[in-house]
Amino acid sequence: MDDLSVKTGKRVVVLGAGSAGTMMVNKLRTRLPDEWQVVAVDRDNAHMYQPGFLFIPVGKYKPSRVVHSRKKYLLPGIDFVEAAVEKVVTAENKVYLSSGQAIEYDYLLIATGTQIRPDLTEGMADGALWFKKVFEFYTYEGSVALRRALEEFEGGKVVVHVTDMPIKCPVAPLELSFLIDDYFRKKRIRHKVDLTYVTPLDGAFSKPVASRELGNLLDDRAIRLRPDFAIDRIDNETQELVGYDGTRIPFDLCITTPLNTGQDYVFASDIGDESGFIPVDKHTLQSTDAPNVFAIGDATNLPTSKAGAVAHFSSEKLIENMVGLMLEGKQPAERFDGHANCFVESGRGQALLLDFNYDTQPLTGTYPLAHVGPMKLLGRSRLNHMGKLAFEKMYWGLLMRNRKNPLPADMQIAGKKWEE
Numbered sequence: 001m002d003d004l005s006v007k008t009g010k011r012v013v014v015l016g017a018g019s020a021g022t023m024m025v026n027k028l029r030t031r032l033p034d035e036w037q038v039v040a041v042d043r044d045n046a047h048m049y050q051p052g053f054l055f056i057p058v059g060k061y062k063p064s065r066v067v068h069s070r071k072k073y074l075l076p077g078i079d080f081v082e083a084a085v086e087k088v089v090t091a092e093n094k095v096y097l098s099s100g101q102a103i104e105y106d107y108l109l110i111a112t113g114t115q116i117r118p119d120l121t122e123g124m125a126d127g128a129l130w131f132k133k134v135f136e137f138y139t140y141e142g143s144v145a146l147r148r149a150l151e152e153f154e155g156g157k158v159v160v161h162v163t164d165m166p167i168k169c170p171v172a173p174l175e176l177s178f179l180i181d182d183y184f185r186k187k188r189i190r191h192k193v194d195l196t197y198v199t200p201l202d203g204a205f206s207k208p209v210a211s212r213e214l215g216n217l218l219d220d221r222a223i224r225l226r227p228d229f230a231i232d233r234i235d236n237e238t239q240e241l242v243g244y245d246g247t248r249i250p251f252d253l254c255i256t257t258p259l260n261t262g263q264d265y266v267f268a269s270d271i272g273d274e275s276g277f278i279p280v281d282k283h284t285l286q287s288t289d290a291p292n293v294f295a296i297g298d299a300t301n302l303p304t305s306k307a308g309a310v311a312h313f314s315s316e317k318l319i320e321n322m323v324g325l326m327l328e329g330k331q332p333a334e335r336f337d338g339h340a341n342c343f344v345e346s347g348r349g350q351a352l353l354l355d356f357n358y359d360t361q362p363l364t365g366t367y368p369l370a371h372v373g374p375m376k377l378l379g380r381s382r383l384n385h386m387g388k389l390a391f392e393k394m395y396w397g398l399l400m401r402n403r404k405n406p407l408p409a410d411m412q413i414a415g416k417k418w419e420e
């Protein structure tokens with residue numbers, strides 16, 4: 001890495017080299033002339049394939065499978081700085097790092113994702129049951145610890161719980177419920193397990209048609225749905241989730257999804273909202289506060305799912321907006337439509353596929369080609385499950401390698417069925 005203490009030419013700095021940051025920094029390096037310095041900052045060199053956190057607990061993935069070297073996926077000509085961001089001061093165009101270094105930028109892209117905050121719910125991270133009977137699976141450590149707990153589990157009340165929205169990959173806790181249903185069946189103890197899905201939403205999911213389909217699927221699997229549950233605390237003595245209204249939900253094993261917020265440094269900077277997310281124009285991804293700052297992925301306040309697919313689709317628009325502004329002074333004009341799609345693992349070797357954007361909720365039909373598919377939207381199929389598994393190869397082999405992806409960035413309406 002060059003000495004970054006003095007800025008001699010034009011410099012763009014990308015914070016975070018996870019899904020969105022890696023895609024964007026590679027695109028920037030490819031599109032910008034050599035005199036532009038392209039810098040990527042991340043706190044470590046371990047790039048995790050987070051959808052794999054679902055498969056580790058149920059023994060389908062070895063933990064080591066999800067971890068790759070970040071540097072391996074960064075194109076030559078990118079300066080990688082391994083340090084934690086401590087603060088961004090947009091008035092100075094500077095990023096302050098844990099190493100004591102301050103990096104000045106002409107343009108900044110924020111792609112530092114979310115973090116889980118189990119410490120913000122009483123009795124969760126500070127309780128005696130944390131990582132003994134109360135687990136999470138949104139981190140590497142959490143999913144590995146849950147794997148051991150499931151191996152040892154012999155029956156009782158299992159609660160899969162969501163603390164509050166937004167969370168990244170909002171279908172992941174549902175998927176985990178379906179996968180552990182399968183897991184307990186294979187272990188031949190399903191009849192000894194009372195499985196409940198507890199959510200603050202008024203149904204299984206936030207979008208009406210998808211919520212109905214996913215709710216039916218929970219029913220089908222004899223997984224009880226407990227909607228509208230606003231957690232106040234976990235009572236570690238009685239092993240119960242306690243709601244604000246005093247309702248109590250007992251458990252022998254609780255798999256929670258803690259509050260998701262932006263990263264700590266955002267709270268210490270002048271760039272975030274009260275949840276630590278970066279306010280951006282929802283179509284151009286330009287910061288609403290500083291015109292030379294953009295944000296992408298889970299770190300933003302975009303009103304769509306926090307998902308890798310969103311990072312990918314929006315990157316196709318963002319690169320045009322950034323490069324146009326940086327090289328020609330053009331105002332950002334490419335509009336991201338909020339397109340998200342998620343393969344929802346439904347167990348028994350099948351998955352559902354959801355496809356939606358800011359304006360259109362998930363509908364039935366086919367994907368990616370109208371009437372042809374081959375994937376079925378909102379219906380369970382083996383092919384959808386194969387699609388979910390194949391995505392891992394596409395992630396490392398295409399998206400993180402800056403290779404052209406054939407899927408269109410905008411949501412396609414043709415071939416979808418509307419219902420009242």
Ligand SMILES: Cc1cc2nc3c(=O)[nH]c(=O)nc-3n(C[C@H](O)[C@H](O)[C@H](O)COP(=O)(O)OP(=O)(O)OC[C@H]3O[C@@H](n4cnc5c(N)ncnc54)[C@H](O)[C@@H]3O)c2cc1C
Pocket residue numbers: 015016017018019020021041042043044047049050051052053054083084085086111112113114137138139168169172263264265296297298299306307308309310311341342343
């Ligand atoms: C269990 C699970 C299942 C999922 N399944 C799917 C799925 O099936 N499909 C899908 O599309 N999405 C899925 N996701 C969501 C997907 O992984 C994320 O939406 C995606 O990774 C977001 O990309 P990002 O770049 O915004 O954030 P990340 O990929 O999380 O990258 C953020 C980066 O910022 C770095 N960083 C953070 N803070 C700092 C700091 N202070 N200093 C320096 N670096 C920092 C981190 O180290 C990290 O590398 C899943 C997520 C989970 C947890």
